[in-house]
Structure formats: C-alpha cells, structure tokens
Amino acid sequence: MWRRSASFILDDERRRTSNSPPMADNTTRAPFQNPDAISAYYQTRAAHHGVITSDWLAQAQAAVGGGVSGEENSDSSVSELGKDKSFNVIEEFNGWRKQPDLAEAVAAIRALAAVIRASEASTMMELEIELKKASDTLKSWDKTSISLTAGCDLFIRYVTRTSALEYEDFNSAKSRLLERAEKFGEISCKARKIIAMLSQDFIFDGCTILVHGLSRVVLEILKTAAQNNKLFRVLCTEGRPDGTGVLLSNELSKLDIPVKLLLDSAVAYSMDEVDMVFVGADGVVESGGIINMMGTYQIALVAHSMNKPVYVAAESYKFARLYPLDQKDMAPALRPIEFGVKIPAKVEVEMSARDYTPPQYLTLLFTDLGVLSPSVVSDELIQLYL
Amino acid sequence: MPDVQSMVLEFVNKLRKRKIEGSQATARCTVELLRSVISHHRVPHANQASALIDAVKAVGAQLVAANPVELAVGNVVRRAAVAGLDLLDASDDDEDVNGKGIGYPAMSAAVVAAAARSTLRPPSLQTLLEGTPESATAPYTSSSGADSESKTADKSSITRKLKHDVIEGVNQLIHEIAGCHEQIAEQAVEHIHQNEVILTLGSSRTVLEFLCAAKEKKRSFRVFVAEGAPRYQGHLLAKELVARGLQTTVITDSAVFAMISRVNMVIIGAHAVMANGGVIGPVGVNMAALAAKKHAVPFVVLAGSHKLCPLYPHNPEVLLNELRSPSELLDFGEFSDCLDFGTGSGSPLLQVVNPTFDYVPPSLVSLFITDTGGHNPSYMYRLIADYYSADDLVM
Numbered sequence: 121m122w123r124r125s126a127s128f129i130l131d132d133e134r135r136r137t138s139n140s141p142p143m144a145d146n147t148t149r150a151p152f153q154n155p156d157a158i159s160a161y162y163q164t165r166a167a168h169h170g171v172i173t174s175d176w177l178a179q180a181q182a183a184v185g186g187g188v189s190g191e192e193n194s195d196s197s198v199s200e201l202g203k204d205k206s207f208n209v210i211e212e213f214n215g216w217r218k219q220p221d222l223a224e225a226v227a228a229i230r231a232l233a234a235v236i237r238a239s240e241a242s243t244m245m246e247l248e249i250e251l252k253k254a255s256d257t258l259k260s261w262d263k264t265s266i267s268l269t270a271g272c273d274l275f276i277r278y279v280t281r282t283s284a285l286e287y288e289d290f291n292s293a294k295s296r297l298l299e300r301a302e303k304f305g306e307i308s309c310k311a312r313k314i315i316a317m318l319s320q321d322f323i324f325d326g327c328t329i330l331v332h333g334l335s336r337v338v339l340e341i342l343k344t345a346a347q348n349n350k351l352f353r354v355l356c357t358e359g360r361p362d363g364t365g366v367l368l369s370n371e372l373s374k375l376d377i378p379v380k381l382l383l384d385s386a387v388a389y390s391m392d393e394v395d396m397v398f399v400g401a402d403g404v405v406e407s408g409g410i411i412n413m414m415g416t417y418q419i420a421l422v423a424h425s426m427n428k429p430v431y432v433a434a435e436s437y438k439f440a441r442l443y444p445l446d447q448k449d450m451a452p453a454l455r456p457i458e459f460g461v462k463i464p465a466k467v468e469v470e471m472s473a474r475d476y477t478p479p480q481y482l483t484l485l486f487t488d489l490g491v492l493s494p495s496v497v498s499d500e501l502i503q504l505y506l
Numbered sequence: 507m508p509d510v511q512s513m514v515l516e517f518v519n520k521l522r523k524r525k526i527e528g529s530q531a532t533a534r535c536t537v538e539l540l541r542s543v544i545s546h547h548r549v550p551h552a553n554q555a556s557a558l559i560d561a562v563k564a565v566g567a568q569l570v571a572a573n574p575v576e577l578a579v580g581n582v583v584r585r586a587a588v589a590g591l592d593l594l595d596a597s598d599d600d601e602d603v604n605g606k607g608i609g610y611p612a613m614s615a616a617v618v619a620a621a622a623r624s625t626l627r628p629p630s631l632q633t634l635l636e637g638t639p640e641s642a643t644a645p646y647t648s649s650s651g652a653d654s655e656s657k658t659a660d661k662s663s664i665t666r667k668l669k670h671d672v673i674e675g676v677n678q679l680i681h682e683i684a685g686c687h688e689q690i691a692e693q694a695v696e697h698i699h700q701n702e703v704i705l706t707l708g709s710s711r712t713v714l715e716f717l718c719a720a721k722e723k724k725r726s727f728r729v730f731v732a733e734g735a736p737r738y739q740g741h742l743l744a745k746e747l748v749a750r751g752l753q754t755t756v757i758t759d760s761a762v763f764a765m766i767s768r769v770n771m772v773i774i775g776a777h778a779v780m781a782n783g784g785v786i787g788p789v790g791v792n793m794a795a796l797a798a799k800k801h802a803v804p805f806v807v808l809a810g811s812h813k814l815c816p817l818y819p820h821n822p823e824v825l826l827n828e829l830r831s832p833s834e835l836l837d838f839g840e841f842s843d844c845l846d847f848g849t850g851s852g853s854p855l856l857q858v859v860n861p862t863f864d865y866v867p868p869s870l871v872s873l874f875i876t877d878t879g880g881h882n883p884s885y886m887y888r889l890i891a892d893y894y895s896a897d898d899l900v901m
Binding site: 499 | 782783818820821868885887888
C-alpha cells in the first residue's frame with residue numbers, strides 16, 4: 121500500500137497478482153515461465169563469480185526441476201514441433217550461457233543458430249517464423265536479461281533484412297546466416313577490443329579509477345591500459361552480495377595494477393581521491409541511461425555531485441528498447457542474499473539485483489560504435505528499428 | 507608537383523610559427539592549399555577517388571602535426587576527404603556497371619551494390635552482423651584493372667571529371683567557410699530583444715557581425731565587453747561596436763561575476779566545438795560560463811561549421827591548450843631578476859603561465875548558433891555525423 125510507481129503498467133500488474141489466488145505449484149504456471157521470479161541472468165552471473173551458497177543451489181535446482189517438469193506436462197498451448205524446438209532452444213542457451221567468457225547475447229545468437237541448423241524449413245519465411253517463435257520462447261523464459269532480448273531482436277532483425285537481399289538459393293542464404301551467427305562471437309570480442317582502444321586516451325598517468333561490478337569489458341580496458349604501461353590505480357567496491365570486488369582485485373593484481381578494496385558504503389568517503397568512474401552495463405536504455413548491478417546509481421549520484429566523470433563501457437548490442445521511468449519500472453530481477461545470520465521471518469529483504477542510472481549522471485559511453493554521449497543512444501536505436 | 511610540395515612546406519612553417527591567427531583564416535588557407543594539391547595530383551587508373559583521398563589525408567596529417575591545437579585544420583581536411591568519399595561511392599558504381607559486362611563471377615548485382623554501400627556506412631547497430639567490408643573492396647581493383655586496357659580514353663575523361671567533382675566539393679566548402687558569418691548573423695534578430703544587456707568576452711568577428719545585424723534590425727540593446735586580458739582584444743571590439751552605434755561598457759575580466767546579475771545573455775565566439783558539445787574558447791570564458799550558470803543567464807556560443815570537431819576531449823585544459831609568451835603578462839625588463847635560475851631546484855622562483863584557451867563543459871552551454879541554426883549541446887553529435895565520415899569518428 122505504500123508503493124507508488126510512475127509506471128501505471130507495473131501498478132496494474134501488482135494489483136492483478138495481489139487479486140488473483142496465489143499459486144501453490146510451480147508446474148501450474150505457464151510452461152516457459154521461470155518460476156519464483158528469481159532472475160536466471162543474475163544467477164548465471166553469480167555462478168560465473170563463483171559465489172554459490174547452499175540456499176542458491178537449492179533454489180536453482182528447484183527452478184530447473186520445476187521448469188523441465190512444467191514443459192513436459194504442458195501439451196495444449198504449444199504444438200509438437202514448436203515444443204521440441206523450444207525445449208532445444210532453452211537447453212542450448214543454458215549450455216552456452218554457462219561459459220564465463222561468453223557474452224549473454226552471443227549465447228542467445230548461438231542458440232538461435234542451433235535452431236536454424238536443426239530447422240527443416242524450406243523457405244525463408246518459414247525459417248523466420250521458427251526463429252521468431254524460438255526467440256519469443258527465450259525472451260519469455262528470462263524476462264530480466266536485457267542482453268538476451270537485445271541479442272535476439274538484433275538477430276531476427278538481421279535475418280529479416282538479409283532475406284530481403286534476394287538470395288536466389290535458400291540453402292546459401294541459410295548457410296550465410298549460420299556463418300554470421302558463428303562470427304558474432306568474434307564480433308563480440310572485437311567489440312571489446314575496440315572499446316578498450318577508444319577509452320585509452322581517457323586514462324592518464326597517475327589517475328585513480330573507481331570500478332563497480334565485474335564487467336569483462338572494463339577488465340579489458342584496464343588490461344589494455346596496463347599493457348600500454350600507463351600508471352594508474354584502481355579502487356573497487358566490494359560488490360555485495362556477488363563479491364565482485366574480490367574477484368576483480370584478483371584479476372587486477374595479476375596484472376600488477378595497484379588495487380584497493382572499498383566497502384560499498386565507503387564510496388562517498390573515497391570519492392574525492394577518485395579521478396573517474398568506470399562501469400559496465402547490463403543494458404543501455406533508450407533514454408541513454410544504463411541498467412547495471414545494484415549500486416551503480418548510488419555511485420553515479422555521488423560522482424556527479426563531486427564533478428567526477430562516469431564512463432560506461434558497453435557493446436552496442438546491449439542497446440535495448442526500454443524506457444524506465446523510475447527504479448521499479450522494470451521486470452523485477454531478484455536474487456537471494458546471504459546475510460550470514462538468520463533473519464527474523466517478518467523482515468523483508470530487498471532482493472533486486474539491478475538499478476537504473478538516468479542519463480544525466482553519465483558522462484560518456486564507450487561502445488564499439490564509437491564514443492557516444494548519452495543522447496546519441498536513442499538516435500542509434502531509431503536507426504536500427506526504422 | 508614540386509611546386510605543390512613547396513607550397514605545403516611553406517604553409518606548414520606558417521602553422522608551426524603560429525603566423526596565421528584565427529580559425530576562419532586558417533581553415534580557408536588550408537582548403538585552398540588542399541584544392542591545389544588535388545588539382546596537381548596525378549591520379550592512377552585504379553581506385554582514383556581513394557588515391558585522391560589518401561593524398562589529401564597525407565597532406566592533412568602534416569598540417570595537423572604542425573599545429574595540433576588549431577582544430578579547424580583537422581576539421582577541414584576531414585571535410586575535404588568526405589567530399590572525395592562521396593564521389594568514391596559514385597565512381598565505384600560506375601566501375602561496377604563497366605565490370606558487369608566482363609562477367610564478374612557469382613555475385614548478383616544487388617549484393618555487389620549492397621557491399622559497395624556497406625563500405626561507406628558508418629559502424630552502426632544495423633550493420634553489426636554484416637561483417638567486415640574489406641572483402642568487398644578487393645573485387646573493385648580486379649574489375650577496374652580488367653577494363654582499363656580496353657577503356658583508357660574513357661578513364662582519362664573519368665579522371666578529369668572526378669577531379670572536377672572533388673574540386674567542386676572543395677569549392678563549396680570554401681564558400682561555406684567564407685559565408686558562415688552572414689548565416690549566423692541572420693539569426694541575431696531572433697535571439698536579441700529590445701532593451702537587453704548582452705555580455706561578451708574578448709573579440710570575435712562572428713560576435714561583432716551578430717550584434718551589428720541585430721542593431722540593423724532596429725533593436726536597441728547594450729553590450730558589456732570583458733576586456734580579455736592579457737591581449738585586451740575586448741578594447742578593439744568595444745571600439746568597433748561604438749563605431750557602429752552600439753552602447754558599450756568595458757569591464758575587467760574579474761568584474762564579470764559582479765556584473766552578471768545585470769546581464770540578460772552571454773554571447774561568445776568559440777575557437778572550436780568538440781563532439782560532446784564542449785567549447786574551446788578564449789581564456790576567461792569558463793569563468794563567464796560558471797557565473798552565467800550560477801545566475802541562470804543563457805550562455806550562447808556562436809560557431810561556424812568549420813569549428814565543429816569530431817573528437818571527444820579527454821584532457822582539454824592541457825592537450826588542447828597553448829601557452830603563449832609570458833611577456834604579454836610581465837614586462838621582462840622589470841622582472842628579469844626574478845626570472846634568473848634560482849638556487850636549489852634549478853628553476854626560477856617566478857613562473858608565468860599564459861594559456862590561450864579555456865574549455866567550457868557542455869553542461870554550462872545553453873545554445874549553439876551555427877550556420878545551420880540554433881542547437882542544443884547534446885545535438886552536436888548529429889551535426890558532426892552529418893559533416894564527417896565514420897572513419898574519423900571511430901579512429
């Protein structure tokens with residue numbers, strides 16, 4: 121009753137779920153829904169970060185078990201062929217996404233490539249329809265992952281446009297699509313290298329960089345700077361509950377970069393000795409703001425109030441068609457938090473894994489499309505979807 | 507060719523010794539030099555347009571190295587290269603029409619044309635999955651090599667036409683640079699209203715023309731001119747304004763904050779505008795911008811299109827600045843004893859720093875007036891995307 125949101129859609133949903141009878145059984149939900157609203161995306165990130173608690177394990181197993189049995193039990197809503205394919209897609213996707221160095225969007229595109237390979241379609245139109253179905257399945261399975269949605273959209277878009285180029289032979293078109301999908305992994309790696317190169321000028325000798333979260337792109341940037349013999353030091357936030365700070369400091373000390381760990385609450389205290397803030401992004405939204413690990417908004421606010429630049433490193437395929445009006449205006453992405461001690465039953469825990477940083481607190485975005493100011497993002501998105 | 511070489515070297519010398527002042531003069535001289543380079547350059551048969559562009563870029567690199575702080579040089583070189591790039595698109599389509607007759611294998615016309623277009627498309631979200639365009643440019647050399655034997659006469663006429671077109675483009679650029687003052691001044695009457703007080707700093711020809719255009723349209727207003735130490739160019743501007751009948755008040759730079767609450771608008775001319783909307787202006791404008799922000803006074807920047815630079819500044823106060831002679835601040839005769847190499851550290855106890863430029867971050871600017879109209883600082887990237895090609899944006 122004390123929650124008011126600028127988003128009337130979210131309010132509507134909340135009202136609806138509170139009115140409907142509570143569901144007791146996982147399997148009665150829609151077959152491709154991820155049960156318990158635990159965000160699979162953030163669970164995977166936690167797995168990559170190597171922080172596995174017993175609670176998390178139990179929930180993950182329940183989620184996988186519930187999901188599989190749910191799919192096996194469903195029969196009416198999905199046709200036979202569709203069900204087989206969808207089952208394949210999600211399995212495939214999960215397989216790819218477990219690899220720690222692979223970007224989420226790359227995993228999605230590889231899964232869709234597997235759909236193309238297994239497809240028995242004989243025309244472009246049929247193939248497109250199958251891909252659309254598979255992509256919708258993936259998207260509905262994990263509503264919280266922006267790279268997943270963006271990657272699927274990008275690939276479908278590319279397929280639609282390629283088929284318009286009048287390839288006479290369907291098989292050659294299909295093989296070209298497969299080839300492009302395989303190449304996307306390389307594109308993603310190349311994107312990271314381009315971003316690292318673009319941001320080198322902004323790191324000067326003797327600077328202090330504050331980093332939040334464990335972004336592979338930011339790590340690449342710092343690695344390249346170290347290889348170019350720049351002298352700088354890094355402050356990293358602890359990043360509870362994922363423990364990203366310790367992992368990042370491990371990686372950086374291997375590169376001989378001086379690192380200092382901060383509590384998340386010590387950011388404002390240390391902000392005056394910081395020269396710039398570098399963060400990655402889970403998604404870049406239409407307004408030019410970013411969605412990233414919980415705590416990014418806080419750090420951006422502090423940096424802005426002390427006139428420190430906030431630089432975001434994000435590949436271009438993370439641009440998404442979202443426009444959050446406030447922090448709660450996104451699909452909820454929850455993940456369990458270990459406090460180490462038992463919490464009384466009546467106490468609620470804020471389990472959201474991410475927050476939204478509005479564009480006015482960001483200085484520049486480094487993407488493989490070049491250095492952009494936040495206002496350029498919507499322009500790029502318009503070009504893509506026109 | 508040797509004549510052109512000596513011209514280039516002479517210009518490089520002038521730039522290095524800072525003999526040419528002002529971005530408009532520099533831009534105009536640079537474009538004229540590039541025009542002579544293009545007209546004298548002997549073009550090979552294959553890949554003509556790209557050879558021209560490479561020649562332009564080579565000369566441009568020399569010029570930029572001579573004076574890296576004068577951003578107009580780099581801007582104008584890139585614009586000239588873009589004029590050539592547009593023609594590259596057109597000429598390759600022509601060659602493609604010729605090449606089809608020789609039976610180029612397997613690729614349909616649509617695919618080849620699409621590949622041609624993709625060589626010039628800037629990196630964008632759309633083209634993310636398209637893959638590298640390098641593979642597409644290779645076929646062109648082979649096709650143009652194949653028909654060069656049969657059509658040499660046609661080729662030389664194509665060469666002449668190509669050069670003519672590029673020089674047309676460059677002439678247009680010169681015309682634009684020369685005409686920027688009038689186009690900006692036309693917009694004056696929309697921004698300056700009756701009985702207003704305008705503050706300006708230093709001396710800028712664009713600002714002078716802007717204010718006079720408003721005066722001609724019978725607006726009566728007053729101008730405060732901050733003198734712009736240490737060169738005191740504000741004094742010259744004040745004289746010119748009085749000669750044209752405007753009521754002018756001269757103030758010191760330090761008095762800007764004191765007077766800003768009485769001012770309706772601050773108008774200054776920029777030396778260069780960066781891609782993020784930041785402004786490089788004469789020293790003292792950052793102070794005026796901060797004062798204007800504090801009192802919510804609109805801060806308007808006038809800039810011709812040759813001042814738009816596609817680079818993002820990462821340390822503009824140091825890297826895009828120039829330190830001039832300390833004699834402008836202190837008279838050497840009086841201070842010579844302080845400037846002796848002191849004891850201990852080996853450097854003089856008295857240091858004089860005389861920076862030429864100031865950087866104003868985009869958050870302090872209210873409006874940019876260019877020859878295309880008035881724009882938000884966050885819109886500058888669009889103008890830059892329109893004027894420059896993608897290569898300059900990424901690399």
